Amino acid sequence: MNSEYASHPTAPADSSYLPGPVLLIGPPGVGKGTQAKTLMAEFGIPQISTGDLFREHRRQRTELGLIAEKLMVLGQLVPDNLVNQMVARRLSDPDCKRGYILDGFPRTLAQAAWLDEHLGEANSCPVVAISLTADRDDLLKRITGRRICPQGHIYNVYTEPPRVEGVCDVDGCPLELRRDDTEEIFESRMKIFEAETAPVISHYHTEGRFAEVNGLHRVDTVTRDIRAQLERLRTEPSMAACAAQRA
Numbered sequence: 001m002n003s004e005y006a007s008h009p010t011a012p013a014d015s016s017y018l019p020g021p022v023l024l025i026g027p028p029g030v031g032k033g034t035q036a037k038t039l040m041a042e043f044g045i046p047q048i049s050t051g052d053l054f055r056e057h058r059r060q061r062t063e064l065g066l067i068a069e070k071l072m073v074l075g076q077l078v079p080d081n082l083v084n085q086m087v088a089r090r091l092s093d094p095d096c097k098r099g100y101i102l103d104g105f106p107r108t109l110a111q112a113a114w115l116d117e118h119l120g121e122a123n124s125c126p127v128v129a130i131s132l133t134a135d136r137d138d139l140l141k142r143i144t145g146r147r148i149c150p151q152g153h154i155y156n157v158y159t160e161p162p163r164v165e166g167v168c169d170v171d172g173c174p175l176e177l178r179r180d181d182t183e184e185i186f187e188s189r190m191k192i193f194e195a196e197t198a199p200v201i202s203h204y205h206t207e208g209r210f211a212e213v214n215g216l217h218r219v220d221t222v223t224r225d226i227r228a229q230l231e232r233l234r235t236e237p238s239m240a241a242c243a244a245q246r247a
Contacts, residue, residue, distance in 0.1 A: 018043055018099050019039065019045070019099045019128075019234065020098075020099045020125040020127075021119070021128070022102065022128060022129075022230065023101075023102045023106070023128070023130070023200075024101060024102070024130055024132065024226075025130070025132070025197065025200060025201060025204075026131055026132035027134065027136075027139055027189075028143070028189040028190065029139045029142050029143040030215035031132060031215050031222065032103070032132060034219060035219075035223060035226060036101045036103060039223075039226070040101060042227075044098070045095070045099040045100050045101065046096065046101070047100065047102075047103050048087065048096070048100050048101065048103060049105075050083060050086070050103070050104045050105045050107075051104060053086040053087065053090055054068055054072075054078070054086070057086060064085055064089075067082060080114065083105065084115075087105055087115070091119075091122075102127065106200055107197055107200070108199070111200075112200045112203045112204070113203075125239070126207075128204070128209045128210070128211075128233045128234065128239075129201065129204035129205075129210045130210075130211055130213055130226050130229055131210065131213070132212075132213055132214075133212050133213070133214055133215055134214070134215045134216045135216075136190070138216055140183065141156070141158045142156065142158075142159075143181050143186050144177075144182065144183055144186065145158040145159065147175035147176065147177060148175065148178060149168035149173040149175050150173050150176075151168070151170070151171055153168050153169070153171070155168075155169075155175060211229035211230075211232070211233060213225045213226050213229060
């Protein structure tokens with residue numbers, strides 16, 4: 001597939017450090033998307049999102065995309081082998097050589113096992129996982145307390161409320177609660193996370209390619225902590241050969 005993704009910028013050739021494949025993992029609302037964007041900008045590496053892959057394959061009417069579309073229309077889940085094929089093709093693009101941020105994959109233990117095997121066969125650096133952590137009650141307040149104005153200004157009624165309740169400080173527009181920012185949807189997403197994704201955390205922890213970072217600190221503090229953990233993991237003896245491979 002001629003991917004539109006290959007146009008992502010890469011870090012300068014003399015960059016002293018590149019992160020390789022990184023999985024940001026954690027419960028809903030912990031800030032994975034925000035941190036992924038920061039790492040992408042800093043290192044010039046792409047974000048690999050299964051949602052984006054589905055859309056791109058369907059847009060280009062590839063064989064994989066047509067199969068996935070048929071299953072989704074029928075209300076069926078896209079099987080792991082199909083998702084894995086899409087991911088494998090994406091990881092072969094040139095912009096992934098220096099590293100990438102995984103988003104939404106691997107979501108299950110079976111996908112994590114496949115990814116390890118695939119990267120080993122490709123003689124590629126293994127994935128390191130950074131788990132962003134937070135207390136459940138704090139996450140619930142972060143999500144259900146979020147209010148957004150039509151111009152994109154974001155508040156939280158618990159931690160960063162507007163000066164006037166329900167009104168944006170900047171432009172005076174009424175603040176809104178997004179449809180997905182409800183306790184019911186949060187609890188549903190947490191159940192899926194605990195059932196499917198928590199075992200992935202255990203997998204990378206057992207493999208020694210894992211670190212935890214508190215996701216409730218200031219955004220810049222979380223970014224700093226993620227980078228420190230990535231550098232620690234990538235400079236361990238078992239990972240040392242990857243640096244030359246990504247140069």
